């Protein structure tokens with residue numbers, strides 16, 4: 001059944017987030033041959049429209065306003081609801097990002113629709129769209145269908161592949177004017193924690209350190225390995241609690257959920273709360289000096305050894321491979 005699907009393009013630090021392209025890929029499956037329209041909300045964001053077309057959007061609708069410079073649930077929902085009103089889509093797909101997690105229940109509530117959040121897959125089967133999502137902290141998966149109203153879902157980054165970028169693809173990028181009423185909250189300033197390099201939740205490679213790194217300086221070899229592999233550094237709560245790193249790096253049940261292609265756990269015991277945030281990574285490598293550590297139960301490759309010896313060795317080997325490739 002062909003459906004008109006709406007997705008949301010997310011711009012951060014002057015670039016579109018990869019999950020915007022993944023949402024288009026998911027919407028293509030959901031649209032079943034129908035139209036995929038991507039909405040871009042912000043201030044001076046129209047320049048990103050063409051890239052969304054190159055990733056498969058049929059059309060891009062842009063809402064720009066100074067009041068939309070920063071994300072606020074109030075401002076973005078006003079803009080989005082106005083577009084939904086004119087476009088009348090049959091479904092919505094957002095990224096399961098901080099923004100998507102905040103905005104989607106508000107929109108679902110306003111529209112009186114259901115919402116499947118944090119989907120890791122979707123497929124068309126027997127006239128239905130079947131979404132897969134992890135439950136019980138990733139220990140099981142459930143399959144869900146929407147039987148009535150809008151097909152509305154958020155998708156977990158790094159799970160649904162975007163379409164191949166096609167630079168020759170063209171499409172309409174149009175601006176619509178929406179009157180953004182006075183916002184109930186105004187963001188005056190955003191104070192960012194100094195974050196280096198790749199965004200943890202979207203990274204293809206994550207090098208995570210636990211209490212085994214022993215100090216803030218102990219993270220240095222992990223950062224070097226992450227640099228060589230173009231990855232991001234993460235941490236267990238053990239490492240955060242010990243003040244070896246910032247809580248923004250915490251992965252797990254009460255931290256970030258990551259699903260990179262490669263997760264290297266260094267000096268992490270593998271507590272159930274940590275596994276909840278990383279066990280769906282595609283390939284897991286664990287480095288731990290305790291051969292009985294629980295992390296080895298979920299690891300595809302295990303290295304029993306001292307991380308301060310193993311991590312620099314890996315870095316050197318990857319460096320050589322990079323030089324020769």
Ligand SMILES: Cc1cc2nc3c(=O)[nH]c(=O)nc-3n(C[C@H](O)[C@H](O)[C@H](O)COP(=O)(O)OP(=O)(O)OC[C@H]3O[C@@H](n4cnc5c(N)ncnc54)[C@H](O)[C@@H]3O)c2cc1C
Nearest residue numbers: 210211212236237238252253254255267269273274289307
């Ligand atoms: C409600 C609740 C929510 C929680 N949420 C989270 C969460 O979101 N994320 C999270 O991570 N935890 C969470 N926890 C904490 C969790 O239970 C564990 O305490 C925590 O994950 C342990 O961190 P760790 O593995 O770094 O430390 P430890 O358990 O102390 O493990 C350190 C590991 O390092 C190894 N090691 C030591 N030195 C070396 C070395 N030189 N080389 C190699 N290996 C070495 C040791 O063998 C050990 O296995 C939560 C707990 C609760 C109760």
